[in-house]
Amino acid sequence: xxxxxxxxxxxxxxxxxxxxxxxxxxxxxxxxxxxxxxxxxxxxxxxxxxxxxxxxxxxxxxxxxxxxxxxxxxxxxxxxxxxxxxxxxxxxxxxxxxxxxxxxxxxxxxxxxxxxxxxxxxxxxxxxxxxxxxxxxxxxxxxxxxxxxxxxxxxxxxxxxxxxxxxxxxxxxxxxxxxxxxxxxxxxxxxxxxxxxxxxxxxxxxxxxxxxxxxxxxxxxxxxxxxxxxxxxxxxxxxxx
Amino acid sequence: xxxxxxxxxxxxxxxxxxxxxxxxxxxxxxxxxxxxxxxxxxxxxxxxxxxxxxxxxxxxxxxxxxxxxxxxxxxxxxxxxxxxxxxxxxxxxxxxxxxxxxxxxxxxxxxxxxxxxxxxxxxxxxxxxxxxxxxxxxxxxxxxxxxxxxxxxxxxxxxxxxxxxxxxxxxxxxxxxxxxxxxxxxxxxxxxxxxxxxxxxxxxxxxxxxxxxxxxxxxxxxxxxxxxxxxxxxxxxxxxxxxxxxxxxxxxxxxxxxxxxxxxxxxxxxxxxxxxxxxxxxxxxxxxxxxxxxxxxxxxxxxxxxxxxxxxxxxxxxxxxxxxxxxxxxxxxxxxxxxxxxxxxxxxxxxxxxxxxxxxxxxxxxxxxxxxxxxxxxxxxxxxxxxxxxxxxxxxxxxxxxxxxxxxxxxxxx
Numbered sequence: 001x002x003x004x005x006x007x008x009x010x011x012x013x014x015x016x017x018x019x020x021x022x023x024x025x026x027x028x029x030x031x032x033x034x035x036x037x038x039x040x041x042x043x044x045x046x047x048x049x050x051x052x053x054x055x056x057x058x059x060x061x062x063x064x065x066x067x068x069x070x071x072x073x074x075x076x077x078x079x080x081x082x083x084x085x086x087x088x089x090x091x092x093x094x095x096x097x098x099x100x101x102x103x104x105x106x107x108x109x110x111x112x113x114x115x116x117x118x119x120x121x122x123x124x125x126x127x128x129x130x131x132x133x134x135x136x137x138x139x140x141x142x143x144x145x146x147x148x149x150x151x152x153x154x155x156x157x158x159x160x161x162x163x164x165x166x167x168x169x170x171x172x173x174x175x176x177x178x179x180x181x182x183x184x185x186x187x188x189x190x191x192x193x194x195x196x197x198x199x200x201x202x203x204x205x206x207x208x209x210x211x212x213x214x215x216x217x218x219x220x221x222x223x224x225x226x227x228x229x230x231x232x233x234x235x236x237x238x239x240x241x
Numbered sequence: 242x243x244x245x246x247x248x249x250x251x252x253x254x255x256x257x258x259x260x261x262x263x264x265x266x267x268x269x270x271x272x273x274x275x276x277x278x279x280x281x282x283x284x285x286x287x288x289x290x291x292x293x294x295x296x297x298x299x300x301x302x303x304x305x306x307x308x309x310x311x312x313x314x315x316x317x318x319x320x321x322x323x324x325x326x327x328x329x330x331x332x333x334x335x336x337x338x339x340x341x342x343x344x345x346x347x348x349x350x351x352x353x354x355x356x357x358x359x360x361x362x363x364x365x366x367x368x369x370x371x372x373x374x375x376x377x378x379x380x381x382x383x384x385x386x387x388x389x390x391x392x393x394x395x396x397x398x399x400x401x402x403x404x405x406x407x408x409x410x411x412x413x414x415x416x417x418x419x420x421x422x423x424x425x426x427x428x429x430x431x432x433x434x435x436x437x438x439x440x441x442x443x444x445x446x447x448x449x450x451x452x453x454x455x456x457x458x459x460x461x462x463x464x465x466x467x468x469x470x471x472x473x474x475x476x477x478x479x480x481x482x483x484x485x486x487x488x489x490x491x492x493x494x495x496x497x498x499x500x501x502x503x504x505x506x507x508x509x510x511x512x513x514x515x516x517x518x519x520x521x522x523x524x525x526x527x528x529x530x531x532x533x534x535x536x537x538x539x540x541x542x543x544x545x546x547x548x549x550x551x552x553x554x555x556x557x558x559x560x561x562x563x564x565x566x567x568x569x570x571x572x573x574x575x576x577x578x579x580x581x582x583x584x585x586x587x588x589x590x591x592x593x594x595x596x597x598x599x600x601x602x603x604x605x606x607x608x609x610x611x612x613x614x615x616x617x618x619x620x621x622x623x624x625x626x627x628x629x630x631x632x633x634x635x636x637x638x639x640x641x642x643x644x645x646x647x648x649x650x651x652x653x654x655x
Contacts, residue, residue, distance in 0.1 A: 095560075098254070106560070107564050110560070111564060154563065
């Protein structure tokens with residue numbers, strides 16, 4: 001069991017207390033390709049933040065690789081994030097004043113890898129994602145799809161066990177969305193990386209093997225979706241959006 | 242914490258991203274360090290310039306000048322004139338062991354010194370060689386008076402700077418030439434370039450010094466002494482010696498020891514003390530103003546860094562999300578602050594050194610530096626240390642804020 005959540009609760013105390021997660025129980029095996037679906041405000045992003053150790057939770061238990069993740073120091077949390085988890089965000093979250101290759105290198109910089117190794121590795125990933133020609137470009141010179149591929153390269157470069165993707169296609173058109181999903185699928189199959197995608201689009205969820213529905217802070221149904229026809233998209237062709 | 246090219250590239254990146262802001266922020270520091278160093282240099286230069294007035298003069302010297310009495314004493318009427326003799330010098334030296342040097346000075350005013358077609362009014366001083374202990378000569382050419390001159394009644398003289406300049410407009414070494422006054426020819430043996438404004442019976446640059454023995458013969462002054470100049474042994478206050486000397490002289494010459502007018506004493510020590518306390522005040526002012534400006538600059542840096550951190554919330558959040566520890570973020574912000582402060586400060590140091598060098602150039606006359614404006618090497622080193630400390634301090638508050646940024650804040654802050 002790679003990820004195990006037991007009765008996780010989370011309340012935000014910004015002015016009015018907001019009970020976002022109300023006892024979440026969830027387990028995800030190594031190598032799974034999972035999506036978490038829910039309407040906005042259902043707590044799916046909060047859940048993802050907790051899974052990614054970006055945020056802490058109030059009660060319950062979260063085991064990652066069998067280790068309890070609770071009350072970690074900032075340093076330890078940073079180490080976990082750097083070594084075991086890769087992040088992909090809706091708004092790409094690339095650093096604007098760094099070139100594509102510098103963005104990809106950054107996690108290794110914080111890991112203390114030397115420059116030469118970092119550079120070579122980053123070039124390797126750029127090549128795998130077909131972005132070799134864009135190595136020296138800044139994010140604002142690239143298209144959304146290219147930016148997201150840079151972000152994926154950045155997530156992959158540390159050889160994470162888990163990739164957490166928060167609405168990875170939210171800012172992309174349907175064609176590039178499909179490409180990105182195909183890419184994630186490939187990573188899942190070829191490198192056996194556990195991928196967790198948070199989305200509110202059923203089309204995106206349909207590409208994954210397992211769909212976890214979350215509603216009002218609790219896990220609803222969990223669908224096995226190996227045939228990828230769970231929720232057909234609008235339109236006759238069945239392409240996203 | 243690693244210090245490699247990567248780190249400096251990171252710092253360079255962020256600082257050059259918003260050039261005008263970095264520039265304006267740095268300007269505060271630049272101005273602060275410039276003000277501090279320029280003021281220190283200026284204060285020092287002023288002190289030197291003022292010190293010029295006392296140049297060459299022993300800081301522990303005292304002068305004793307006889308005046309008419311103002312009180313009747315032991316049957317003598319008031320307003321009685323009295324004068325000192327060579328004998329008094331040996332009495333003073335014997336009865337007051339704290340005296341280091343005691344030397345007589347006789348002088349005549351308004352003598353016309355002539356060389357060929359050139360002439361100038363000057364005072365003539367009859368001196369012994371040990372007068373150099375009171376007012377040290379600054380010999381440009383030749384030598385000062387010596388014991389031989391005294392013993393052999395040599396007709397030699399040492400010219401003051403102004404006299405030399407007037408009588409020898411063409412310049413060059415005048416030693417061996419002659420000047421004439423009061424019908425006698427004197428061979429020039431030296432030129433004294435000391436230019437202090439404090440002097441006994443005429444400024445040094447407007448005086449001709451001749452051997453005391455010759456002076457007495459020429460002007461028939463017998464063993465009379467106009468002024469006795471003394472210096473105190475080290476660690477002893479001149480004023481104490483002068484008080485004692487007054488008493489000794491009062492007993493010898495029969496005037497009331499309580500008669501404050503009968504014997505005038507001058508004490509260079511008190512002049513030096515006034516100047517020193519004045520410049521202590523000036524220095525305190527310089528440090529207050531300079532350091533104040535510097536601190537204002539540092540607070541400016543801190544302020545701007547604060548805004549920058551706020552602006553960079555997302556970026557810092559991203560960095561945190563992909564594995565930067567708070568310590569790494571802290572060290573980045575603090576290093577940025579240090580680098581900005583150091584660069585601006587270094588420019589400030591260079592600039593103030595350049596300005597002070599120009600001031601020194603302006604203060605140089607006749608190829609001789611009259612005042613030192615330039616700050617010392619160690620002053621600059623201390624300035625650099627202060628800058629580093631300020632850089633760290635200025636970076637602290639913004640860095641603390643940056644450390645509080647959680648990765649999720651970045652996500653929310655889109």
